[in-house]
Amino acid sequence: MTTHPNAAGRRGSRWFTQVGWRHVVGVLAVAFSLFPILFVLSAALNPLGTLSSTQLLPTGASLENFGNLFSRTEFGNWFLNSLLIAGGASFVSIFLSSLAAYAFSRMRFTGRRFGLLTLLLIQMFPQFLAIVAIFLIFTRVTDLWPSIGFNTPWGLLLLYMGGALGMNTWLMKGFFDTLPRELDESATMDGASHAQVFFRIMLPLVAPILAVTALLSFIGTINEFMIANVFLTDTGSKTLAVGMFGLVAGERNNNFGIFAAGTLLTAIPTVLVFQLLQRYIVSGLTVGAVKG
C-alpha cells in the first residue's frame, strides 16, 4: 500500500510523457475549437442582444433573441428554403456523381481520361465569375419559365446541379476503385444487368463515400452566398446565408444577438448529421483520397 512518494512521482511523470501531454493537447484544442462557439451561445442568450454587451461567458439566459428571430425576420422561411435547396442539391448531386464515378471506375471507353481531366479542370475556373453570364441566362429563363427563374428554389437548385460532377466524382471514383472487381463480375455472371450491379451491389458498398460527399455538398450548398445573393432577392425566398447576411450587413451591433441565435439554429441540422456520420467520414475521405 505504501508507495514511495518518489516512485509515484516518477510513475506520474512517465504517465505524463506518454499519455498525459496528449490530454493537455486535446483540452487546448477543444478550447480553441469551442471558444467562438461559446461566444455565439453567449450572444444568443444575451437579453440585450447587442455585440458590445456580449461577453465570452453567457451573462443571461433569455430566449428573447430566438423569439425576435422568428417574429421580426422570415427566419422560418429561410430555414426551410435552405434545407430544401441544400438537401435536394446534395441528394441529386451524389446520385449524379455516383453514376458518373461508376462509369469512370468500372468501364473503359474512349474519352475516359479526357473526361476525368476535364472535370478536374472545370472546377478550377472560379465559377462565380461566370455570374454575369448566369444572370443573363436566368433573366431569359425567368421570362420563359417563371417557375424555375429568379426567386425560386428550383432555379437555384438547377444551377447548383451544374457543379454536381467534379471533385465529388473524383472522390467517389477513388472509392469505387478500392472495391474488388470480382464482386460485380460474379454478379454479372449470375445474370445481373449493369443497372442491377450498380444499384444492388455497388451503391450499398460505397455508403461511406456517399455519406461523405452528401455531407460535403450539403455544407457547401448551405454556405453558398455569392450566387444565391444574386439569385434570391425576395425576402421570403432567401436562404439562410443570404437572409442572415442581410441581418448584420447594416445593423451589425444591434442585431448581433438575433444573428447569433440564427447561427445556432442553422448549425443544428449539420452538427447532428455530422456526428451521426463521423465514422463514415474518416474512412470515406481517406480511402477516397488515397486512390485519388
Add this chain to the structure above:
Amino acid sequence: MRTPSGPGSAQQAPGRGPVRSGPPETTRTARQHAPITATGLIVKVILLGLVAGIAIWAAFPLIAAKLWVGLAVLVVTTVGLGYLYLTRRHIPAKYLVPGTIFLIAFQVFPVLYTASTAFTNFGDGHRGAKDDAIVAIGSSSVKQVPGSAEYTLAIATTGDPATGPLVFLVTDPSTGTVSAGDSDGLRPLDAADVTVTPAGKVTAAQGYTVLNFGQASVRSQEITDLVVPTPGGALRSNGLSRAYEGKAIRAYDRSCDCITDSETGRTWTADGTVGAFVAADGERLAQGWQVGVGLKNFARVLTDPNISGPFFGTLLWNFAFAIGSTGFTFGLGMAIALALHSPRMRGTNLYRVFLILPYAMPSFAMLLVWRDMFNTDFGLINNLFGLGVDWFGEAWSARVAVLLVQLWLGYPYMFLVATGALQAIPRELTEATSVDGASPWQSFRAVTLPLLLVALSPLLIASFAFNFNNINAIWFTTEGGPFAPDNPTNGATDLLITYTYRLAFGAQGAEFGLAAAVSIFIFAIVATVSAISFRRTRQQEEVYS
C-alpha cells in the same frame, strides 16, 4: 460496361490486375445481354415519360417566344435521351449523360460565355448593340421644348410597389386615350381596362398596380430617370403627375455614321474599334456598344500600371493565403491527430466530437462572427486580452487575422482526414523504427509524414485550389481591406477573386470584359499549379487505373 461472361472476361480484369492485354474494344463485341426485368422496364418508362413531359412543358414558352434555336436544342436533347436509354448500346454514356447535361448547361456554357467576353469591352456603357446605344443617346438628350405635348401621368408597376419595374400610365389630353410606357416604348391600353378620373389621371388599370403618392415619392429618382422612347423623341416625367413628350436634341445621322447635336452642332463619329461615338477632340459619349477588342484586356492586365501593380502584389498574397490556409490547417490538424493517436489514450472520441464542431458550424455565419470578434472597439479578442489593436486597420494584422480565422475553420477537417490516414498506417512500421533505435521525431520524419503526405496530397491540392479562390473567407471578414489611401480598388487582404469581383461589379462602373480576362488568368494559374502538383503525386501513386 456489361461484363461479358465466357472468353472475353479475362480481358475485363481490373486495370490494376496483372492481366491487361486486349484493347478495350474487344470486350464490347463479346456482349451477352442480361434479361430485362419488369421493375427496370417500369422505372425506365416512368423516367423517360417524365423527361418527355418536362420537355413538352418547356417547349410551349419557347414556341410562344419564337426561340427556334432553343427549341431545336430541347428537341435534340430529348430525342437523344430517349434513344440513349432505349438502346442497349452506349452503356458508359447512360451513366455519364445525366450529370453532363447539367454540367454543360450551368457550368461549361456560362464559363465559356464569360471567357468570350474577355475579348470584348462588355461593361457599363458597352452593354448592348449599336442600335441600342443610338436609342439611349437619343432618349437621354430629350429636352422640353416650346410646344411639347403634355400628358397626365400616373406611376404604376407590374410587380411589387416598392421594387417592381416602373410603368408610366399617360393620358393624352386631346384624345383621352391611355397608354402604358416603359423603356421599351409606348403602347395604347384598351379603354375598358382602365379607370380614369375626369382630370385625366389613371387610378386603376388591369395588370398594373398604380402607386399612391407616398409610394411614388420614395422612388422619385427612378421616375426621373425613366425615359419612354416615342417616334418623335421621348416621354419624361415632370414631377409625379405630369409628363411631357420632349424632342431628342441629339440624333443619329446614317450618312455620316455620327451623332449630331442640333443645339450646338457638335458631332460625334462612330468608332467601331472602341464601340463609342467620339468627337473630333476625343470626347466620348457615355453610351457605347459592345465590340470585340481582341487581346486588349489581357494586355491591359499586364501593362497598365494601375492594374498590373496590384495584380502581382495581390497574386503574391493570394499564394501566401492559399498555401498558408492549407499548410497551417494541415500542420495543426495533423499535430493534434498525432497527439490523440495513441493506444493508451482514453476519451479520444469525446475530444473528437468537440474538436470538429467548427467544421460543422455554418461557415458564412462564423466568418461574420469572427469579423465581429476582431472588432476594435467591442470585439471579443481585444476585450479578452486587454488589447486595443485595430485588427483590420493594418495590413499585417489583417492578414494574420484572416489566416487565424482560416485556421479555426479548416483544421478540424484536416484533423479528421489525418486521423483516418494515421489509422491506415500499419503500426508495425513505426514500431520497427523505434526498435531500431529511432527517436519518435526521426520515425515521424522518416515513416509517418511521408505516408501521410502520399495519402493526403490530393486533398491538400484540392484544399489549395479551393482556398485560392475562397471569396467568402475574405468578403465576409475584411472585404479585402485595409485599403491604401491612394488606391481604393485593391486592399491588403484582397485575393485575385475579390479584386476581380470589385472590378466587375464595383462602384467605378462594371468592366465585365476586363474582369473576365483576369478570371482567365486566375484559371490558368490555379490549373497550372494543380497540374504540376498532381503530376508529382502521380509519380508516387497511380491515379488512372
